[in-house]
Amino acid sequence: MAKQKYATRPDGTVYPITPKKGGGAKVFVAGAAVAVVVGGGTAAGLGGAASVGSGAVEALPGNLAGDVADSLPGRSLKARKAEGKKSAQRGRKDETFSRFKLKQLKQAAKHELDCLLNSTDRVREYLAQHRCTSLDRNLFAVGDGHGNAAVISVARVGFSKRSEAEGCQKVxxxxxxxxxxxxxxxLLGLDGVKFSGHHFQSRVDGRAMVVAEAETAAGKLDSETLDALADVSVWFPKL
Known part of the structure; x- marks a missing residue:
């Protein structure tokens, strides 16, 4: 395996250099200094396509404890998503993830104002014309206690007008x-995990646009569950 190369931005932050890939999926690797907080939760496993991150077992040691209970035994994914949305709207992260037989393992967060530095392509062009007022980004690692894990991104972009948030969502x-x-x-120790953009959801919340993405971090999680995790996580209030 080739040695990972790094580069430094003008603001001093260091990020890994990743070769561009052709094709439809969006691929991102963002680097920034941020505090990582280890969290807990409740929840057991869901099967599907594998996407194993480098060192995921070592990075998520709490995901091998076998201690995750199912808060909605026997319920369908549709029902889990409906209950998960309710929990997310109340800001109950642990409860939200437990709806899918998962527990929170780690979390990272950052608040900043530079949306241009942290956006790409046409979204960046839109933000150059409609400046944001805030940018809050959160990252969660969740697992089933048996080695299967996902990473979830939630980004909230504030604007001075609701119409600007709606315009950004359209782009x-x-x-x-x-x-x-x-x-x-x-930032969570999951060096090999990248967001593909396939498991994505967005919404407008007042004068803010909220974007959520989910990706397998280790083991197996099916595509429908990753979609559902993005669908409910986008409903978290400002964290």
């Missing part, structure tokens, strides 16, 4: 139009 929703960069999964 953001188009595949290949760019994105608000998620915090890099490497």
């Amino acid at each position: 953001e929703e188009v595949q290949g139009s760019g994105d608000i960069k998620p915090l890099g999964a490497a």
